[in-house]
Amino acid sequence: MKRLHSFILKSFLGPLTFTFFICMFVLLMQFLWRYIDEFVGKGLEWTVIAEFLFYVSATLVPMALPLAILLASIMTFGTMGENYELTAMKAAGISLQRIMKPLTILIILISLGAFYFSNNVMPIASLKTTNLLYDIKKQNPELILKEGIFTNDLPKFSVKVGNINKDNGMMYDLLIYDHRENRGNTNVTVADSGTMVTSADKLTMNLTLYSGNIYKDIKTKNRKKNKNHPSQRIKYKIFKQNISLPGTDLKRGNEDRFKNSYRMLNLGQLVGTEDSLTNKLIKEKESLSKNLITRHYFQKEPKRILKDTLQAHLVTEQTLDADSLFNSMSSPNKQITINSALNKGRKARENISRKNGELEGQIKWIRKFTNEWHRKFTLPFACFIFFFIGAPLGAIIRKGGLGMPVIISVLFFIAYYIISMTAERFSKELVLTPFWGMWLSSIIILPLGIILTYKATTDSSVFNIENYIDFFKKINPLKFLKKKNA
Structure with missing residues (x-):
């Protein structure tokens, strides 16, 4: 059994390494294409560019690693299915779960490493990338003269x-x-x-x-x-x-200028920053409430009007209340009071509307820290889920190489990425809670992995087109009408 486990691990590690670097290269080229204008004509040394690419590559691991695991698992089990190696193992009485066992342990270790990377390495890489990109943007370009311009x-x-x-x-x-x-x-x-x-x-x-x-x-x-x-x-x-001339040497700025951003913090720092921001938000809400009560909702009348009203009530020995005080006023004083109340109401509404926009902006900023806290866990969980999608899927389709596995992997990953980005945007806009915003894609994909694992274990022909053709032939409406007419 140890020899079989060694064979399965070797069959998986090769495609995993290959696909990981391919995914990193594609994502890195996409990033460079996005910021190519910031590098052209700056006269940067190759060491600066190499340093920047190294830090950017570290920030792209959360996207490259799950896709590489999905693609490698489909390729590995697809190749073993295509070469009838899975069939030979099952004929020897080895179930698919036992075949997947060494890779499951490996994926658990990779997921734990991904969590450590996301919590300890990613914040530093993001800080270095942001600082270096900011310095490059501020770098003066080389003098390039053009005719007539x-x-x-x-x-x-x-x-x-x-x-x-x-x-x-x-x-x-x-x-x-x-x-x-x-x-x-x-x-x-x-x-x-x-x-x-x-x-x-x-x-x-x-x-x-x-x-x-x-x-x-x-x-x-x-x-x-x-x-x-x-x-x-x-x-x-x-x-x-x-x-x-300013020179072509890159002028490095202070690296602490972006250290409080949500992408630059680990779990403990995210919790501490979120608590401080939440307490600040609560204090601002309490201050707004007190301000509205003291300056807008309860307003003292002018001394002259208040004096006349109190004297009238003392003479008649009436109980002092708002309605009686208002009814005892003269018509001009009533009009003055009404206009004053309307003005205070309008000012209160404007103040609430303005402050509400500021508070909503602070809530959205706090929400980013909460989302980033959940993101630390979604990366290792995505690695785990994609393995249990790719492995049974490869055993079902039984196709290795870079043809069918690449197409299926890209389709699954695009669906996962679209759901993840959409749910995260809804969370930032306060439509969804942080939990649902960051975990919705994993919750949707997880049942698919369970179903595929079950289908692969029971040798179900999910992708056999002939089965679907036979099914639709059975429910042919023309055949049903002929039987009814007969």
């Missing part, structure tokens, strides 16, 4: 070039706006031709211009009041200037 890639300069000689790098009809003084277009340089050469350390740009003019506005104290201010024109044959 203003380029703002050079810091504090706007450059337009008419024509560029690609053989010697000479540029013609240059127009340069210098914005280093932050006073608008007050320094303009025009040149018939010129060159721009970057230094070896890429820290300065050596600018050489030929036959042109420099137009400057002279800064004066009363420039805003006096529209007629002096200007300066400098004519030159050769003009040279060194312009400082």
